[in-house]
Amino acid sequence: MRMPFRPVFLVTLLASALLVGCDKQENPAAAPMAAPAQEVSVVTLETQAVTLHRELSGRTHPFLIAEVRPQVSGLIEQRLFTEGALVEEGQPLYQLDNALYLAELNSAKASLQRAKASLSSAQRVAKRAESLRATGAISQQGYDDAITGLEQAQASLAVAEATVQSRQVTLSNARITAPISGRISISTVTRGALVTANQPQALTTIQQLDPLYIDVNQSSNEWLRLQRQLESGALSRSEDVDVVITLEDGSEYPHPGRMTLADVTVNQSTGSFALRAEVPNPDHLLLPGMYVRARINMGTRENGLLVPQRSVARDARGDTFVMLVNGSNQIERRTIVVNQTIGDQWLVDSGLEAGDRVVVAGLQKIRPGATVTTVKAE
Numbered sequence: 001m002r003m004p005f006r007p008v009f010l011v012t013l014l015a016s017a018l019l020v021g022c023d024k025q026e027n028p029a030a031a032p033m034a035a036p037a038q039e040v041s042v043v044t045l046e047t048q049a050v051t052l053h054r055e056l057s058g059r060t061h062p063f064l065i066a067e068v069r070p071q072v073s074g075l076i077e078q079r080l081f082t083e084g085a086l087v088e089e090g091q092p093l094y095q096l097d098n099a100l101y102l103a104e105l106n107s108a109k110a111s112l113q114r115a116k117a118s119l120s121s122a123q124r125v126a127k128r129a130e131s132l133r134a135t136g137a138i139s140q141q142g143y144d145d146a147i148t149g150l151e152q153a154q155a156s157l158a159v160a161e162a163t164v165q166s167r168q169v170t171l172s173n174a175r176i177t178a179p180i181s182g183r184i185s186i187s188t189v190t191r192g193a194l195v196t197a198n199q200p201q202a203l204t205t206i207q208q209l210d211p212l213y214i215d216v217n218q219s220s221n222e223w224l225r226l227q228r229q230l231e232s233g234a235l236s237r238s239e240d241v242d243v244v245i246t247l248e249d250g251s252e253y254p255h256p257g258r259m260t261l262a263d264v265t266v267n268q269s270t271g272s273f274a275l276r277a278e279v280p281n282p283d284h285l286l287l288p289g290m291y292v293r294a295r296i297n298m299g300t301r302e303n304g305l306l307v308p309q310r311s312v313a314r315d316a317r318g319d320t321f322v323m324l325v326n327g328s329n330q331i332e333r334r335t336i337v338v339n340q341t342i343g344d345q346w347l348v349d350s351g352l353e354a355g356d357r358v359v360v361a362g363l364q365k366i367r368p369g370a371t372v373t374t375v376k377a378e
Helices: 003-026 099-135 140-173 220-232
Strands: 038-044 048-068 074-079 092-096 175-177 182-184 204-219 242-246 257-262 272-279 291-308 320-325 331-342 345-350 357-361 372-376
Touching: 038 320, 048 182, 048 272, 048 331, 099 140, 140 175, 204 220, 204 257, 204 291, 220 272, 242 257, 242 272, 272 291, 291 331, 291 357
Parallel strands: 038 372
Antiparallel strands: 038 357, 048 204, 048 291, 074 092, 092 175, 182 204, 204 272, 242 291, 257 272, 291 345, 320 331, 320 357, 331 345
């Protein structure tokens, strides 16, 4: 009974579906909306003078260092300094037993008096011989003997005077003094110890800590590259030669130093050579042997380009690149070569020019070729 009505029902459903499809195609409001252009923050690059620095690690060394050793032998009677204190040049440090040296000096002085008396007698003999020679009352031999005796007495006097000076020096060396000013270390001997002249063991050590040396090492390859850049004009020497010191705890040392020398010999095992900076140390905050980092001025690039670090990325091959907005407001990927970081920016060697607009914010939502709108980055 129901079979005759099935074809009519199917035809009705198909007609309804066609009418709905036509309505959707003819209704423009139902078409999908085009996505708006993504907004990105950009910085426009400008050339500027950029001072290049190189941070090198090194150690501190005393400006002067002296190991105190005795120049004469004897027993130590007194230690005349406080260990760890500051001492001045010429300040007494040790007193040795000097009884023997004092006796030798007194003996030399007595010999000097005897030589003076002999000289006085020889002078009188020579004077009489001179008078007798004028009258012919003395032979030539007698006159020559008188003059020879005078010359021998003069020589004996000179020897005696030199002996007294030598004994005075020996006696003075029994009191050991500071050869330089600085901070003195602990004493390796005590009262009653026997010391000998020029012994290998130092009695103590004095170090001058103001100023202080900082020795660092630089790669010879890097040095050659720097020299080529200076010769080509890519870099110019800067008059600012201050060396900024960073301490072990990361804090900056308040007193800048200055470069004093570069060694002329390259270490064959490391391929580097030594640089030395001189740093004021009025508060004795730096001590010999401390590890520090020295930031050294290497030169100035007059037309340098700086790009923010947050805009620079690396791909899987290690190439450095940035995203920039071209003249058609489209995203372009640009491979660049960077030199070093300066603050929160990279110094660019190649790949970018003044006027390029580099994307610094919104990088996650863009791809090369996409059309964007730009705003100036803060």
